[in-house]
Amino acid sequence: MTIRVLIADDEALLRMAFSMILEAQPDLTPIAEAEDGATAVRLTTELRPDVVLMDVRMPGTDGIEATRQIIRTCPRTKVLILTTFDLDEYAFAGLKAGASGFLLKNARPEDLLTAIRTVAEGDAVVSPRVTHRLLEKLRPHIPDATTTARDERLSALSARERQVLVQVASGLSNAEIATTLRLAEATVKSHLGRILHKLDLRDRIQAVIFAYETRLVHPA
Template sequence: MTEANGNEAAPATGDIRVLIVDDQVLMRLGFRMVLEAEHDLTVVGEAGDGASAVALAAELKPDVVLMDVRMPGLDGIAATRQIVTADPSCRVIILTTFDLDDYAFGGLRAGASGFLLKDARPAELMAAIRGVAAGDAVVSGRVTRRMLELFGERLPEASDGVEDDALVGLTPREREIFLAIAEGLTNSELAQRFFLSESTVKTHVGRVLQKLRLRDRVHAVIFAYENRVVAQG
């Protein structure tokens, strides 16, 4: 395994390969200790700045990148954009000390699959990593709705006729699911609203994302507002 500091590390054995990016050595060490205690997670490298993160992501091909945003040189948002552009299968989780700040939102717009506060509990961190590795997004319905409340003024308002153009190709049920995703509903909430099993909901969500060529449900929400599919309340 290669690290930004040049030190060698033990061979990777876990199923999910993780790259840690943070300019604070102690923060990286803390994340490493927590992750390496899990049998299915392996830290394949560390980087202390965005440029190193981009280089290591290209070299090591991690499944998930834990990305700090405020770093010297290339920041986490720019690094996220470059990593995701080069390898769309790589999932990035933005790490921030501020709940729902410009950096977190910018990271999502750059292609991250979610964001997490640095003081999140270990169980939350593990669930986030495993979730994005499985193709989910790490932003709860509550957080999604709050994000749109804070930044909705940057997005266009709904107008007649745009919805049909944006959602062409979706079945009526898929359209209903998509609009509910845009409200920030979780899979369990979708299941309750439409009287479906969660497995059926997951199937519908997967088809919606595939047809609209979206990475995950977070970007489905952003897509909905940017394309004026739903009005900002």
């Protein structure tokens, strides 16, 4: 199945570069380009791409607001935030707006391609470092163990699924979890898919928050 991608960036050369990288892949197709957030929202509504590569800093409607509008009107479309700046405010705002991932523009082409395929499959792409920084922000708001009721949804998880969820909450990637638990990476992805389904969670980030809120894992 071909993954249809919309590229939103105010720099024409970057749009061209991303498009050329995608066109070289048999399973990825760039279908449109947008130079600002408002155009990205309009084209997404018209074309319904599978993934939007979204720059943060664009004239007019910025990438964060465009992401928020796209997720609200086209919930099946996944948004992958791309930025030159490794700042918490961009990562957290993008994830809060509904983005499925956060990637720096200086990432290797193979990492970009992997990220697009990952979010298209319904998973999230957030580096362990960003995950840990997100948890640092959340820590003051996590209820104390003595006042937190164990979420009944945890009982729906198998022992292995709980193990996988703990590793996800620790910020490990699927490949790292596979190595740690001595599983195939495809098996880890299957477990994660079942975890999200059973817990009625949208993505990896919500799974991390759930694990901490239910005290399945504890802040360091």
